Amino acid sequence: MLTSQRRALISARLASDGQIVAGELAQELELSEDTIRRDLRDMAAAGLLKRVHGGALPVTPPLPDIETRQTMSPDIKKRLGRKAAELVRAGQLVFIDGGTTNAELVRALPREMPLTIATHSPAIAALLEKNRAEVILIGGRLYKHSMVSTGATALAAIGMMRPDIFFLGATAIHPARGLSTGDYEEAAVKRAIAARSAETVALLTEEKLGTVSPHHITGIEDMSALIIPAGMAPETSAPYRQTAMRIIEA
Amino acid sequence: MLTSQRRALISARLASDGQIVAGELAQELELSEDTIRRDLRDMAAAGLLKRVHGGALPVTPPLPDIETRQTMSPDIKKRLGRKAAELVRAGQLVFIDGGTTNAELVRALPREMPLTIATHSPAIAALLEKNRAEVILIGGRLYKHSMVSTGATALAAIGMMRPDIFFLGATAIHPARGLSTGDYEEAAVKRAIAARSAETVALLTEEKLGTVSPHHITGIEDMSALIIPAGMAPETSAPYRQTAMRIIEA
DNA sequence: ATAAATCATGCAATATCGTGCATAGTCAAG
DNA sequence: CTTGACTATGCACGATATTGCATGATTTAT
Known part of the structure; x- marks a missing residue:
């Protein structure tokens, strides 16, 4: 460097x-x-x-962050986001799911790195305003809970791309039941993106490990890597270490 | 070599x-x-x-600072936004263009009003998170200058809707030359939306009146209403009062 | 008050830089 | 064809920059 x-x-x-x-x-x-x-x-x-x-x-104290939802564990998410950003290579087509953790990934991406970034989250897209990357916005009906595009329009647009790497957002992961989330439409979109991506990576905080949500996204066997916080109880992360996935601690 | x-x-x-x-x-x-x-x-x-x-x-070409746009005349834009919100009726399909003035319109919309809102601006979409309205996000390649979707994908999605009212953002308006903006792709998208909308309304601050930008959007004769600040010099707004457009002062 | 962390400084090893100079290739005029 | 000017390149060498470590001073936390 x-x-x-x-x-x-x-x-x-x-x-x-x-x-x-x-x-x-x-x-x-x-x-x-x-x-x-x-x-x-x-x-x-x-x-x-x-x-x-x-x-x-900083010489001038930063303005208070407008994001209110981001109360949970901001520094852990920042750490996860930075580790995730290290996986991105110049020139790749990167698909970024919605969510506050993935927002930290976007913030951690080098501003000048030449990339094509696809997303179905308007919040993620808006964060990329100052970046050099080309941004492809996936349209569709915005599902209100998580504010991402869903539906036929979104699926059709996703069908036309082959991302190099997909950063997936999920609400739950389980060693046997794989990744899952709370909404049917959302799960369908995530599944479609994962199926078309060369690599699929999930950033997950500790409370999501070992849990299951109603709608299945994909199995552990289709994941490339998991980024989890460092310093967790060993038994929590142990089941995932016996898989083909890379386990990256941040 | x-x-x-x-x-x-x-x-x-x-x-x-x-x-x-x-x-x-x-x-x-x-x-x-x-x-x-x-x-x-x-x-x-x-x-x-x-x-x-x-x-x-690499040499970093300094990106045009969008922040300054916001700070220009915030209270005037708020007033324009509130007047514009009064034009919206429950149940309508409303198309909202990008830009900070239209963002104020979104903020002024009643949270509980049942609406369908279409937009090709991720920033506008993100603002609607807390609203009851159904949101249709228009996808496409994000044009960096103003952060709105453009290109064939966006045009195709627009072709499938008939908005009741379109809130158009423009950088210039002229009595004879109509409305215009700085980018070709952007103009094409705005033109397509305006052509399909029952009503087209523009929110404009004083400095835009009487000016012309490189790329034509639509003529005055196709506009339904103009929302301009109150208390302007009469001769500035006079040319527009002799048209079929409603002139609304805020 | 005492321990731990953080700091500034000096120093040595290494990396990078700029300059001058020699060699080899290119090109055009003689 | 020969010659001389010009350019591109590599090498040598001294200058400068960067980095890590050691040491002792200073600050912070307990």
Whole structure:
């Protein structure tokens, strides 16, 4: 990673998180803390941030986040999103499902990375305004609960693409019963996308593991990877480690 | 390998990867790092890339800041939006164009009013999450400047509906030249919607009156109503009062 | 008050850079 | 065909930048 890229990342992270913790960032980027500290010191001298003990803060405090639904576990979702963003390669066709966790993935994508991003979530699409990526919006009747396009129109549009990677949102995962969600139409759309995608990845918080929702999306055997929080009870994640899926801890 | 070929490769690699690392590229092309560095130096001088220690990054054409659009005249837009909301009747199929003024219209719509709302703007769709209205999202390739769906997919979806009322966003209106906007694809979509709608209404701030943008949308004679700020200079709005359009002051 | 974390500084190893110079190839005028 | 100007390339070398580690100072938490 080039120095200037690292500093750009620091600026971006400051804007999105409102803070930098030197030690954490050093660990995440696999660099010494000295390097991060030097970056912070120089950037503070340039007026790009305010240096504080342990890290740095933005020069202008960030506006309070408008999203109200995102009360649950924002930093865990951010971590999941960042790990997920590392799976994306330049030039790919990436399909991103709706949901607040996937929104964090979008925020973690490098602004300048050339991508084609398809989504049936208007919220995800709106987040991509400042990104360089080409955005394909899947239309249809918006299902109110989760605000994603569903129905025949959406299925037809999905049928015309072959995504390289699909970031799936689900409300439940179970070792034997696979992934599931609460709405029939939603499940049908997710199933269609997963079936056409080379890889399917799900970002899941701890409370979803081991649960089942009414409508089946896809089995564990069709998943490529699972991104889950680090530091969970081992027995919770153990059943998934015995599958072909990659288990990525964030 | 010819120099020009090599430089073309650098440009392509920069576009696809978002970065160049001098050492890596030298090794890959079996050239000395000096040659690569010379290329990067010259190309940076020509403005084709941004030189950084260790390699190069793409030049980032500054995206037009949309934030400033919002801050322009928020209370005027709110007033326009409220007047526009009064035109909507329960049970109608309402098509809402993108833009910050139309966003105010959405905010002014009664939450409980039973409506079907179609839009090709993900931002507008996302605002409707809390409303009772059924939302039809028009898909397509998102045109980056204004973040609305365009292209064949969008036109096909529009062709299947007959909106009762269309709230059109335009950047310019002129008594003789009608309504216009800055992008060709955008204009084509707006034109298609207007052609299929029983009524077409535009919300316009004062600075847009009497101006012309490159791409024609529709003529004054096809408009149903214009919503403009109250208290403007009479001569600015006078030309429009002599048409079949309703002029509504907010 | 004491321990742990964080910090600044100096230093050494490595990477990257710019410059000058030599070599080889290209091209056009003689 | 020969010659000379020009360009592209690679190499050498000193300068500069970056990074990680060690050390002792400072801050924070308990």
